[in-house]
Amino acid sequence: MILPIVAYGSPVLRAVAQEIGPDYSDLPKLIEDMWETMYASNGVGLAAPQINRSIRLFVIDSSQIFANQDEDEKGMYPDEPGMKGVFINPQVVGLNGEKWSYNEGCLSIPKIREDIYRNAEVRLKYQDETFTEHEHSFIGITARIILHEYDHLEGKLFIDHISLLKKKLIKKKLDDISKGKVKVDYKMAFQK
Template structure:
């Protein structure tokens, strides 16, 4: 089932999410719905706060980026062919490597894309869909998507990385998003 994505301004997007217990109701269906919602919205990652759930859950599929890249871009990133995965109760263990810039966007902040600096790699401790614990490192585009989605479960947005002047210049667009004045081709709901 495709779920509505909450727009910028929703309080859940600024709240640190809570851990998910192993008996969380219908978790497998929720994860499947999140992947379906992400694909229907042309996203590469989706965090539970974006569907109005204050839980530590996000899904990613960085393989989509590699499937659609130009021939001359192949082999540019160390994480090809990408990763499709759900992350439960994730915690960052470490961020490493040189920071690099990449133009990011967010399904909750449509029509705004900005360059954001992030470290090259991330090591996470997380649980898979069967609540098995993993400690794993990711690099390149996959690392960037994970860091972006991880920020969501911490109540942080990619625009928080922008310089104050840039954020001030975007404020009118952000206000329009929170008021529902921006049209998107996926199901979106306003802040409540």
């Protein structure tokens, strides 16, 4: 089932999400719905707070970025061809590599994109959908998507990484989004 994406301005996007256990109600269905919602929204990652669930869960599929590359872009990123995964109760263990800029957007903040600097590598401890423990390093675009989605679990948004001047320049657009004055081709839920 395709779920509505929570829009900027909703308190759930600013809350620190709670850990879950294997007994979390109907988790396989929720993960399936998150995949369906992410793909229907043309996203490459989706965190549970974006569907109004304040739990430590996100899904990513960085292979979509590589599938849509132009021929001259192939081989530009070290993590090509990307990966697809479910991350439950993740913890950042370490950040490595130089910070690099990439133009990011967010399904909860449609029609706004900004250049964001993030580390080239992230080491993450997490559980998969069967609650099997993993500790793994991710690089490139995959690391960036993971860090973006991880921020959602910490109550942070990509716009928190931009300068005060840039925030002032996009304030009207952000206000419009929080009031539901934005048109997108996917389901959204707006704060009342």
